[in-house]
Amino acid sequence: MKKLIIQGGNRIAGEVTIGGAKNSTVALIPAAILADTPVQFDTVPDILDVHNLMIILESMNVKSNFTHGVLDIDPTQIVEAELPSKAIKSLRASYYFMGALLGRFHRATLTFPGGDNIGPRPIDQHLKAFKALGANVSEHAGTVYLDAHNGLHGTRIFMDMVSVGATINAILAAVRAEGTTIIENAAREPEIIDLATFLNNMGAKIRGVGTDVVRITGVDTLQSMNTHTIIADRIETGTYLSLAAALGDGVMLKNVIPEHLEAYTSKLMEIGVDLQIDSDKIYVPATDHLNPVHVKTMPYPGFATDLQQPLTPLMSLANGESTVVDTIYPKRVKHIPELQKMGMKISAGDGQITIDHTEELHGADVEAGEIRAGAALVIAGLMAKGTTVIHKADNILRGYDRIVWKLNRLNGDVTIEDDD
Template sequence: MKSMIIQGGNRLSGEITIGGAKNSTVALIPAAILADTPVQFDTVPDILDVHNLMIILESMNVHSNFTHGVLDIDPTQIIESKLPSKAIKSLRASYYFMGALLGRFHRAVLTFPGGDNIGPRPIDQHIKAFKAMGAKVVEDHGTVNITAENGLHGARIFMDMVSVGATINSILAAVRAEGTTIIENAAREPEIIDVATFLNNMGAKIRGVGTDVIRVEGVDSLRSMNTHTIIPDRIEAGTYLSLAAAVGDGITLHNIIPEHLESFTSKLIEMGVQLEIGEDSIFVPHSGPLQAINIKTLPFPGFATDLQQPITPLLACARGVSVIVDTIYPQRIKHIPELQKMGLEVSTQKDVILVEHTRQLHGAKVQAGEIRAGASLMIAGLMAEGQTVISHADNILRGYDRIVWKLNRLKANVHIEDESGVEVTE
């Protein structure tokens, strides 16, 4: 595992461009195998999850090429094969191959997906949807076998809980099924709209994305005619907004969809951050005195669970006690003991996070337990005096496009080292 080395205590300034959305990309790549033609994606984030998904594609004889943010995928010679368990277990989003393979071949065999350990994230809603469409599911010693010998058929599916993953997987399975599938209590995240837009541009018939009822009329073929440009990553944007408010002397973020960030930017404004929001950019000036706030994470358009960790170090700059309640993943608190090592006055009481005003942070050796926890430690390291060493930095690299290059472009002092202490590029 790599380590991120940060020399903190410097004020940052400049401008960067936000990359394509990770949470779209990791669904779009599996979705590509549903196409009967080669496909191309633009503004693809250069993250470890993309490279692991490319390994999975190659195991199915699906060749891909990733250069300068453009990803070409050719599924025309796809074959059924055993998928590499190491790559599958490296990221949770590998479960999208369940829906995609089921839609393409009417069967799928995968080991249970891995990814961040942030509390219970069962796939029962995915399985429920597949069964409703006529599939049989057998779980055996960590492997999921899904078959639909007579093909998939349209169905009415009610999600017992709002789930982005289950909503997307249901769409992937239904898009080439026979008949119409209705998904009720569907998630409404922008990344779902992005995936549906890609599929519709290839000839799919998906309606209602962005609402809680989605209708999918199955089609026989999907053919790509144009490059699909991935939407900007609202979580990356929120992470840099937190960083800019905490240690910035004027930072501009480009490639932003402000509407996707309203629940987050409204909280920054409530704190006293003076944001200048444009059509597709946000400027964050040097922040003055900030006030404590209360945050409750909710499904979109509410405050994203993926942003409760990156905002935590910023809350330490505010006068008073800020409160975070994560209703999506209450156990997402692995960053708390690591932040405490750096002197941040933060604690938990029955899954409620309390952040007190902290005058000064100091560098320390900490561990990135997962992507967003790592982002939280990264921001704290930039705020702290001295050197911070974040081990398991691969978790940060999994989710943030060219993170070291972007930070240093803002005049930070950051680099990555391998296990032997040798500096490496991302």
Template sequence: MNKKMIINGGRHLSGDVTIGGAKNSTVALIPAAILADTPVQFDSVPDIADVYNLQIILDSMNVKSEFKHSVLDIDPTQINEAPLPSTAIKSLRASYYFMGSLLGRFGRATVTFPGGDNIGPRPIDQHIKGFKALGAKVEEANDTIYITTGEEGLHGARIFLDMVSVGATINIILAAVKAPGQTIIENAAREPEIIDLATFLNNMGAKIRGAGTDVIRIEGVPLLSARATHTIIPDRIEAGTYLSLAAAVGDGIMIHNIIPEHLESFTSKMIEMGVDLQIEEDEIYVPKSTNLEPVTVKTSPYPGFATDLQQPLTPVLMLAHGESKILDTIYPKRVRHIVELRRLGADIASEVEGVITINESGKLVGSSVTAAEIRAGAALMIAGLMADGQTVIHDADHILRGYDRVVWKLTQLGAEVEILDEDAE
């Protein structure tokens, strides 16, 4: 059943909010768990729809899992090879990490081409290039990818990624971690979530060096066994979203469980705007923001400004005195929030692909809008909190895919917000 978010906006919010575990780590760590030869446990798991979809996929392979109170237990010791459920696969793009983990576990994988957010082309050619280099044969038919290996199985290889790709870097790590020999990934992505994945695997006995740099070296090992609970790093995109929310509608908000180093490209832009961020070791206080200045934002691979944060920042830019610009070099077609923000009264446009122009907007007024994907939904959520009157965000399932206990957290800050089924009055 599709969901809608109802927001009665125009309120100033205050208080404390704690950031959950990183969605983009979690959706890689759960597929990685099937590489283990023992049960594994994750802590600080975000309560988001993607976790439940991944549990459905695990269950289809006879991998038992239990999720409660931010702790996820996974037992892959009785895993069976089985076709993965297409419904769960198509609702979750990160399900493609099962290609790498199944290849690493069984030497073969059959995966329906994944769905998820529609934010423009995200080809998997670099993933396939990596699998082939490791000794796999890859065929595609009817939206399904068939990956097989011969009698010799996988082997280490040197792989240069033609473009920096988080997904390909992760998938190659998952496939290579048990492959005999040395694998070297050059031009690898450097995101914190890749370090988190490598830390989890290394703690089970993997030999991965260089995660967080553009060259990753992997020595294949025969067994992986969990020795302790793995605590997932804080979600830097959720943190950036609440920082934006605090600057837009906050009367003083403290945001806990943050790694400030993961957000430097984002917080530096907020400071440039005039937001008086008070940054501590693992928390950031955002006082009431006034007299904001326009800025130009250009997205780029980590440690640059994250494409996932350009949309959550957009409502704050609408408060700046002048014209701001966003240049999205990662997903230039990521503009589906623009027409929806205009329904609320935003002065925003994208006349050149990849370039968004935001002007100071007058008071926003609540309206009916639709979330096309997770971060577009976050932008609409913040704008709805800014707007006078009631905003209804349709297809709010996207927001629930990416934001841990979002209604509870907003309510704790003083927002009037609820999630209802689409057909509810």
């Protein structure tokens, strides 16, 4: 495990270029094993999740090489193999290998995935989709066994709840199934559109992504002809927007897709941040007066659950009481006791998080319980007086591209060390 050491109090300024979307990347890498040719991804974020997914690929004799944001994957010599449980348990998105392996081999065996502990996130909708497509599903001692020895067949799948993961897994399994699959009540996130774009460019027939009804007509082969450039990470963008508004003397964010952040940027404007939004960049001027706001997370295109925590430090600067209601993960509160150690007036109760105006934060020893809680602590540490040490920083490195380098280029004072 690593730890981040932050010397707080510096104002930040300059430019930061947003990396490729983590939540696209962790689906695209498993999707690559569906291809009958080598594939290449560009603008790949340098995060721990990518390196862990490469370990899983290696276990199946899938060669990969990651250099300067370009990831090459060659699945042409893929073999069925037991996947490394340590890598599987390090990130929840490893469950996308279920759909990809089912599509490729008509069977899969995976231990239950790990990742962030932010409350119940069952995979029942994933398994329901696999069963509908013709797979037998069994579970034993923390392992899921999928077997479609008679092949996968197109069907109608209704998601009982909107689920990004289940929508992606259903697409991965259905893309090489026989016939047409219709997914109803599908998630609409941009990362799903990114995945479908990659698959369609290889010959898949996927329509309706971005709406709540997705239609997939199965194909026999998928062949990559071009490099796929991953979309910009809207969660990383939102995190740096919050930091820039809280502590910036003028920060320019490049490689952004403003349309993916409209619910978030409208809330920042409501807070009092005078964002200057262009087609692919956002400038955040210095902000000195902030209003309290009320946030309610919702499925896309609503306010993203992954952005409620990074917004929290900024909300503490507002002149009044702000609240957050997370309808996606109500138990996503790991950041609260850690921020309290730093002096923030924040609490949870009655189904909501309450943030009061906090005059000053001070450095403390804290722990990143998950990716976005860690992002909130990074912003708070940069705002605080004194030294903040964030333990379990691997959770942050799982999701934020070259975060130490980027923060220091903005005049932050951040170092990373092994944690005893």
